[in-house]
Amino acid sequence: xxxxxxxxxxxxxxxxxxxxxxxxxxxxxxxxxxxxxxxxxxxxxxxxxxxxxxxxxxxxxxxxxxx
Amino acid sequence: xxxxxxxxxxxxxxxxxxxxxxxxxxxxxxxxxxxxxxxxxxxxxxxxxxxxxxxxxxxxxxxxxxxxxxxxxxxxxxxxxxxxxxxxxxxxxxxxxxxxxxxxxxxxxxxxxxxxxxxxxxxxxxxxxxxxxxxxxxxxxxxxxxxxxxxxxxxxxxxxxxxx
Numbered sequence: 194x195x196x197x198x199x200x201x202x203x204x205x206x207x208x209x210x211x212x213x214x215x216x217x218x219x220x221x222x223x224x225x226x227x228x229x230x231x232x233x234x235x236x237x238x239x240x241x242x243x244x245x246x247x248x249x250x251x252x253x254x255x256x257x258x259x260x
Numbered sequence: 261x262x263x264x265x266x267x268x269x270x271x272x273x274x275x276x277x278x279x280x281x282x283x284x285x286x287x288x289x290x291x292x293x294x295x296x297x298x299x300x301x302x303x304x305x306x307x308x309x310x311x312x313x314x315x316x317x318x319x320x321x322x323x324x325x326x327x328x329x330x331x332x333x334x335x336x337x338x339x340x341x342x343x344x345x346x347x348x349x350x351x352x353x354x355x356x357x358x359x360x361x362x363x364x365x366x367x368x369x370x371x372x373x374x375x376x377x378x379x380x381x382x383x384x385x386x387x388x389x390x391x392x393x394x395x396x397x398x399x400x401x402x403x404x405x406x407x408x409x410x411x412x413x414x415x416x417x418x419x420x421x422x423x424x
Binding site: 246258 | 280284287360363364366367369371397
């Protein structure tokens, strides 16, 4: 099963993103997506933001798995 | 096991497609950070862990591979079984909505699928690829010689192999 848990971008400073998950916050220093905004939902792989996920899909995911 | 000319070993073929999902298994707490780091090190070296480690790290995939191998009447480590798993079975499971895939949003399922894509631009060690009229950015670590116009298979944020 390779459905990844999305996180919400809650802070952006130069090359530093704070991502909020249901139970924790994580700092990520690299993104391959260059138009990120606070409030975006993202997938992080190997400490790198690899993609944005539509908000409605992220919310549906959490309804599905809880959290 | 001797390597056939032009064909990689089944362990490495499996691992190239499976590794992009390892972070999900880490997220879910089914791999420790140390286990993940060891997999990541092997991945970046272009090497495969042992069969034992692969089976322990990706148990869901191997449950399905065993089932497929029985249908094909072959050993689960037969190269054709592993190849068919990643080229057909894996997407079939997602498209059929087995398990959590049944209710998962499309954008999540699309990241999980093995998609055929075309390289449209290279940006350093990243490739911009197009598939199904969409664009995606992927790492070139497994296909460092990929160039614009090449067809590649993608899984999550990785171009896994060139095709054709």
